Amino acid sequence: MKMRFPLLASLLALLAAGPAVAADSLRDQAKGLFQPIPETPPQLPGEPTTPAKLKLGKMLYFDPRISESHELSCSACHDLGMGGGDSRASSIARGWQLAGRKSQTVLNAVFNKTLFFDGRASDLKDQVLRSVTAFPGAMQKTRGGPTIFNPAESNPAKTHAVEFLKGVPGYVDAFKKAFPDEADPITYDNAARAIAVFETTLITPDAPFDRWLKGDDAALDDSQKQGLKLFMDKGCSNCHNGVNIGGASFARFGLVHNPGPDILPTDDWGRFAVTKNVADKYVFRVQELRNVELNAPYFHSGHVWDLKKAVEVMADAQLGVQLSDDEAGKIADFLKSLTGRQPQVTLPLMPPMVATTPRPQP
Amino acid sequence: MKMRFPLLASLLALLAAGPAVAADSLRDQAKGLFQPIPETPPQLPGEPTTPAKLKLGKMLYFDPRISESHELSCSACHDLGMGGGDSRASSIARGWQLAGRKSQTVLNAVFNKTLFFDGRASDLKDQVLRSVTAFPGAMQKTRGGPTIFNPAESNPAKTHAVEFLKGVPGYVDAFKKAFPDEADPITYDNAARAIAVFETTLITPDAPFDRWLKGDDAALDDSQKQGLKLFMDKGCSNCHNGVNIGGASFARFGLVHNPGPDILPTDDWGRFAVTKNVADKYVFRVQELRNVELNAPYFHSGHVWDLKKAVEVMADAQLGVQLSDDEAGKIADFLKSLTGRQPQVTLPLMPPMVATTPRPQP
Numbered sequence: 001m002k003m004r005f006p007l008l009a010s011l012l013a014l015l016a017a018g019p020a021v022a023a024d025s026l027r028d029q030a031k032g033l034f035q036p037i038p039e040t041p042p043q044l045p046g047e048p049t050t051p052a053k054l055k056l057g058k059m060l061y062f063d064p065r066i067s068e069s070h071e072l073s074c075s076a077c078h079d080l081g082m083g084g085g086d087s088r089a090s091s092i093a094r095g096w097q098l099a100g101r102k103s104q105t106v107l108n109a110v111f112n113k114t115l116f117f118d119g120r121a122s123d124l125k126d127q128v129l130r131s132v133t134a135f136p137g138a139m140q141k142t143r144g145g146p147t148i149f150n151p152a153e154s155n156p157a158k159t160h161a162v163e164f165l166k167g168v169p170g171y172v173d174a175f176k177k178a179f180p181d182e183a184d185p186i187t188y189d190n191a192a193r194a195i196a197v198f199e200t201t202l203i204t205p206d207a208p209f210d211r212w213l214k215g216d217d218a219a220l221d222d223s224q225k226q227g228l229k230l231f232m233d234k235g236c237s238n239c240h241n242g243v244n245i246g247g248a249s250f251a252r253f254g255l256v257h258n259p260g261p262d263i264l265p266t267d268d269w270g271r272f273a274v275t276k277n278v279a280d281k282y283v284f285r286v287q288e289l290r291n292v293e294l295n296a297p298y299f300h301s302g303h304v305w306d307l308k309k310a311v312e313v314m315a316d317a318q319l320g321v322q323l324s325d326d327e328a329g330k331i332a333d334f335l336k337s338l339t340g341r342q343p344q345v346t347l348p349l350m351p352p353m354v355a356t357t358p359r360p361q362p
Numbered sequence: 363m364k365m366r367f368p369l370l371a372s373l374l375a376l377l378a379a380g381p382a383v384a385a386d387s388l389r390d391q392a393k394g395l396f397q398p399i400p401e402t403p404p405q406l407p408g409e410p411t412t413p414a415k416l417k418l419g420k421m422l423y424f425d426p427r428i429s430e431s432h433e434l435s436c437s438a439c440h441d442l443g444m445g446g447g448d449s450r451a452s453s454i455a456r457g458w459q460l461a462g463r464k465s466q467t468v469l470n471a472v473f474n475k476t477l478f479f480d481g482r483a484s485d486l487k488d489q490v491l492r493s494v495t496a497f498p499g500a501m502q503k504t505r506g507g508p509t510i511f512n513p514a515e516s517n518p519a520k521t522h523a524v525e526f527l528k529g530v531p532g533y534v535d536a537f538k539k540a541f542p543d544e545a546d547p548i549t550y551d552n553a554a555r556a557i558a559v560f561e562t563t564l565i566t567p568d569a570p571f572d573r574w575l576k577g578d579d580a581a582l583d584d585s586q587k588q589g590l591k592l593f594m595d596k597g598c599s600n601c602h603n604g605v606n607i608g609g610a611s612f613a614r615f616g617l618v619h620n621p622g623p624d625i626l627p628t629d630d631w632g633r634f635a636v637t638k639n640v641a642d643k644y645v646f647r648v649q650e651l652r653n654v655e656l657n658a659p660y661f662h663s664g665h666v667w668d669l670k671k672a673v674e675v676m677a678d679a680q681l682g683v684q685l686s687d688d689e690a691g692k693i694a695d696f697l698k699s700l701t702g703r704q705p706q707v708t709l710p711l712m713p714p715m716v717a718t719t720p721r722p723q724p
Contacts, residue, residue: 096458306717355668
């Protein structure tokens with residue numbers, strides 16, 4: 001547009017600058033609370049990533065034969081084509097038992113400070129060890145307090161996993177390469193180490209929100225920017241912050257209002273089962289919100305399928321805030337901007353069993 | 363080697379030519395019976411492969427949310443990282459019910475003349491339709507005769523699949539692109555068409571045996587060549603021939619000797635359930651032997667885990683031949699040369715559910 005009126009031009013320039021200043025101010029506020037997902041996978045402390053460990057970890061992640069039934073792999077409940085979870089209110093364990101809580105996403109899990117809804121795992125390897133012992137046998141009892149899992153049920157599964165891996169020549173070779181300095185590399189612990197290393201690669205950089213954080217104004221639309229502002233101003237970001245927009249702390253679910261037994265079942269005491277501290281009854285790990293759009297249903301109980309409804313529940317239960325329909329919709333729109341570039345994973349070819357390999361127990 | 367004795371040179375040349383002649387003769391015999399897997403996927407008759415159909419079919423193949431439980435996908439029983447089957451004696455259906463027969467490989471299935479152990483499907487699409495109706499509801503009754511599947515159980519699953527797909531915006535878009543000329547493209551039949559198109563790509567060319575068939579002498583070792591000769595001379599190739607080394611005909615299991623109820627359970631009448639012809643009792647589809655090394659356990663009953671043992675069982679049951687340990691070992695060695703280049707499959711990203719998408723029924 002050719003300008004013939006200098007005053008009008010100045011006014012238009014000012015108007016144009018207006019939103020830009022607001023955007024910068026919103027961005028400054030956001031940058032104080034959130035960080036983008038890095039473009040390259042982080043290294044685990046004391047566990048250098050090597051191509052051999054990665055290759056082994058990926059095979060193990062997808063291999064259902066580690067479970068006694070040969071039916072349940074990591075990917076059965078953490079589907080990398082579906083946001084890293086399983087789109088169910090409760091995962092299914094051996095014998096079609098319900099796990100009792102919803103599966104949590106493995107995507108960006110490396111950035112969480114603790115894992116599981118009750119935070120009983122301190123890192124990825126710890127999570128793997130506890131999942132493997134829980135799933136192939138009967139499911140752990142997470143509800144009702146003291147029992148986290150039953151060692152009598154977990155030991156046979158552990159034994160099967162190691163004996164199975166020792167019985168497959170391709171795995172014998174893969175463990176040797178992944179842990180070249182060890183005389184007896186096929187251990188339960190090393191399997192978990194390799195899976196954890198693979199899981200460090202399951203990150204989702206380049207979400208619209210991250211591009212916006214880095215300065216790309218057009219990466220968020222107006223509703224998402226307003227949603228972000230509400231997310232910070234209403235107090236959501238008090239707990240949901242950092243690189244994973246959550247995943248770093250604990251909070252009692254129902255701090256202000258109890259969301260009711262459908263959403264907060266009375267028999268799941270959350271973190272109390274880990275700490276035995278009565279102050280931890282109904283305390284849960286603050287959920288990371290990265291890729292939350294892909295990970296319905298919401299909450300440990302998996303009762304809420306609508307992201308906007310989940311936002312309303314949280315605002316009421318944790319903050320005592322009644323959001324308008326418009327506000328909840330805008331926050332949900334913002335949350336959709338947290339969906340990043342999903343990992344492109346080529347299915348590994350798992351080494352074949354031979355005549356002497358331990359067989360599945362139905 | 364510099365030759366000072368022309369006669370010796372001629373003799374050595376003759377000796378060298380000897381095995382070459384034998385190899386050619388073995389190859390000529392083999393070429394009359396077997397064909398290599400083509401390097402490029404075939405087209406289905408009347409169903410041109412398009413990028414949009416392929417993309418949709420791949421998503422559907424991996425998506426467990428088509429099943430009512432959101433737990434069972436095609437890949438649950440046809441694992442592309444594990445030879446295209448599930449390494450179990452019986453696949454697991456909804457509610458941890460046992461399917462009653464072993465899962466068969468999807469690899470190279472496009473080259474089979476019929477599908478399922480009783481041959482009740484005539485092509486890939488037909489197989490998909492029958493599997494989807496069978497699995498998400500209670501499992502079909504294949505044993506004991508007349509009931510192939512119970513329509514009362516299959517209809518809800520069919521309804522869920524279509525309603526689910528219509529409820530996911532990403533699928534609405536993908537079906538439109540895959541079937542651009544149709545007003546209402548999301549149908550059960552079109553889902554099966556897309557999956558069938560994806561499955562045409564699941565072929566395994568370039569097996570050592572195929573390289574040998576094409577003239578590469580070094581592709582098979584001596585034991586494998588002797589095994590191939592035994593495979594043809596003893597009569598295995600009477601049924602196991604063609605591009606898939608089987609998969610093109612039917613035979614009564616136990617033609618000469620009954621292998622016993624563990625291997626041939628008395629209550630699974632095989633093809634009789636399809637034809638109602640008493641002559642078809644205990645008649646089964648001749649198994650394709652491509653990638654057989656990756657597809658233990660063997661037979662519809664999944665009772666035999668050792669490939670060599672499976673060879674011995676077949677020779678005795680079908681041909682009345684007692685193989686020596688050495689002979690069975692060589693045939694098994696030959697069969698391992700049928701393992702081809704496995705498809706490299708990148709996991710598809712499945713479109714997310716929205717608030718209104720039909721939810722799973724546990």
